[in-house]
Amino acid sequence: xxxxxxxxxxxxxxxxxxxxxxxxxxxxxxxxxxxxxxxxxxxxxxxxxxxxxxxxxxxxxxxxxxxxx
Numbered sequence: 001x002x003x004x005x006x007x008x009x010x011x012x013x014x015x016x017x018x019x020x021x022x023x024x025x026x027x028x029x030x031x032x033x034x035x036x037x038x039x040x041x042x043x044x045x046x047x048x049x050x051x052x053x054x055x056x057x058x059x060x061x062x063x064x065x066x067x068x069x
Contacts, residue, residue, distance in 0.1 A: 006053070010060045018064075022057045025050055 010018065029050045035041040 003056075007056055007060070010057060011063075013060075015061070015064060018057055018061050022054065022061070025054045025057060029054065 010021070013021065029047065032041060032047045032050060036044060036047065041047075
């Protein structure tokens with residue numbers, strides 16, 4: 001259950017840390033898409049994994065925002 005551990009780590013982070021994590025994940029996704037377009041990417045499954053991680057980060061940010069209200 002690797003994803004559960006990752007989500008637990010995300011929940012323990014502050015809002016600023018989550019934002020920086022989100023920005024870095026989006027940059028990584030951009031780089032992976034660029035590598036894929038130029039046929040330099042070997043592991044195409046990584047794109048799907050990063051997209052899901054971005055969704056997980058955004059979900060935790062939304063949950064924290066709703067809990068604050």
